Amino acid sequence: MHPSRHGDARSFTGASPGPDEPGAAATRRPVSASPWPLRLTAPGGGQAAVEDLLRRCAPRRVVDIATGLGNVLHWVLGACPSCGHLIGIDVALAALRSARTALTDRRVRLLAMDGAHLAMRDASVDMVTLAYSLHHLPDVAGTLREAGRVLMPGGRLLIVEMHRDEALPSQALHNDMHGWWAAVDTAVGVSHRRIYTRGQILQFIAPLAMEEITVIEDPGDESQARDEEVLQVYRKRFDTYADKARGQVQYESLVARGQELKARMLQTGCSLPRAVIVTARKPREG
């Protein structure tokens, strides 16, 4: 299918060259602007398993949907130096601009694009990644359909997503806090939902009829849940969201709910929830 049938792209490649030029040395500096940097710490070997997959598949063209600050792109560049073209897409222009300042590698292109309408040809990439973003997408099914469309047969899908099952107390607080951020974002017109359950995430992937599906569970870690530095991040985020809610009709009730969660945080602490790392392969054509 021709790209023009699938929405528009605005490039944030700045001075970057076209996709056929060889890349300069990879920029592996982690992105610190995000309070939730890419986290693949599953004791069960989540990070090692995914890096192993990257090395074995050695993808030449990777698309990262909802790239945000480009954390996944940094990580793919580090784990897979032979990768020739990396495309990060997002609808948030400010995020793409920030991503561009830290991602100077010439193989990386950053494009303003809706994940549910990828301006890319069918079967044109050999890996699609999507991290910590399903719950931000207004059209999850449409976005995953697009991921399946642009993947070439035998190509790999990699999804990392937090879920709200089996949460420890500090994770349950994060989940509730997240629900509050989502409520504020929704009130101001930004797509953001409560974190999904593991079952919902797997149900989203099922219609793609992928094969070789592996699901690695990242249980998270409560050990820093009460660290002052961690609590400070959550307090700051509370302030940011309270500010964001200002002027909305539900302002009073939204802020009261936020205050309640902030008070609960003193008892439980707060830590990132569990996550699943899903890898799958698009079937090869008969």
Ligand SMILES: C[S@@+](CC[C@H](N)C(=O)[O-])C[C@H]1O[C@@H](n2cnc3c(N)ncnc32)[C@H](O)[C@@H]1O
């Ligand atoms: C949690 S952030 C991204 C995190 C990033 N993938 C990482 O691992 O650090 C979620 C992103 O989804 C983006 N987003 C929301 N709706 C989108 C859509 N329809 N298409 C593409 N990106 C979208 C937001 O702009 C935001 O940057």
